[in-house]
Amino acid sequence: MKEHFRQAFITLQIMIGDMAALAEHAVLLAISAVENHNLDDAQKVIAGDAAIDDTEIRIEEECLKILALYQPVAGDLRQVITVLKINNELERAADLAVNISERVADMARFAEDRVEKFDFSEMVAKACDMLKKALDAMSYHDVATAAVVIRRDDEVDLIHKNNYELVREMILKHPAEASYYMDCLTVSRCLERVADIATNICEDIIYLEHGRIVRHCHEDINNGK
Template identity: 25%
Template sequence: MMDKLKFENHIASVFDEELEEIRNDLMAMGGQVEQQLTDAVQAICEADSQLAEQVIQRDHRVDEMELEIDEACVLVIARRQPAASDLRLVVAVTRAVADLERIGDEAKKIAKHALELTESGPSPMGYSEVRHLAQSVSQILRNALDSFARFDADTALATMQEDKKIDMEYKTALRELVTYMMEDPRSISRVINILWVVRSLERIGDHAKNLCEQVVFVVKGKDIRHRNGQ
């Protein structure tokens, strides 16, 4: 708690406009990829090819945002030569935008599978697994972004633990989908698309966990990537 208060006081006293703009841009990018995920899953579950096309077309904007934020971070380092927590924030943002861009890529993949699935007509097979996993993944992403917005390391650490739940739900979905294929070989082609969708959702959960790691890095100055039991 004291670490958080000290960091917030620092932010309030010395956070300049360029750093704050970078953080705001990161939140805007987070909102964009969150919407991409929501729309991609909706396109799958509602067999909405038009919405899937929109997700695919909007992916270029996510890529542009990554480049813009990266450039802003480079300029801040060159001009301001930030130290201590300011530098940690800039480094964390550059790592976070890479994860957000990859989330955007996974949403685009889901949208592409939505297009393939709509060609074979609507079917409930596998969609309950997609809906269930997507709900959990969307929540962990929302919590990760919220912890970044509020510099809340405690929420970030708690959210990281939720990734274990995502992994269990992913394995459960895989078992269900394999069962569908065994029971009805005619469904194999369709279910394979669903398998790729749930794989993308699981990866989005991993990227959300990475965002939480960056929050801890910014607030506490600890790099907890690749540490077991965190």
């Protein structure tokens, strides 16, 4: 029975790895579409979401099948539960990529000389790096990297807060371009949520490796505990 479980879980790990690659690619392509006003790339993200949804369902079904057939306990149970939770987080990341992509057509209507362009570069760099490191931590069961990602979440939250204030200023300054700046705020909110998802994945990794639930005690992590 143990060997059958091990083989089933190896298959599950391959599936979640593929899901991670799909979700990360969708996020990166969506961000590129916003930065370059590339409608084709935006449409690719939107069109590809159905395949990611299907992958999420197949992984969930596989997790439930393993739980029913092998009734794992202790560490084995934590492994399956962690995959189930991370699978859901990855699907949400892909949904955020779609939300970002849906803003591209509207943002592209505004000529370069009509609006003061919104600079997402710092937020993109931080959020995407958090997501990449979270997925690396998932692949290598790297608790130290997971803790680093969790500590960085406040940085992205602060950027989003500042973006909210900047959008308000820009709308007052350029009311005719309010739609553009509201789109920018939506993109900022989605990037902030991508960072949250990276944080959630890392919380799940710590749960997997140490059996600790750290969702509500980031202070311990920030203090190096």
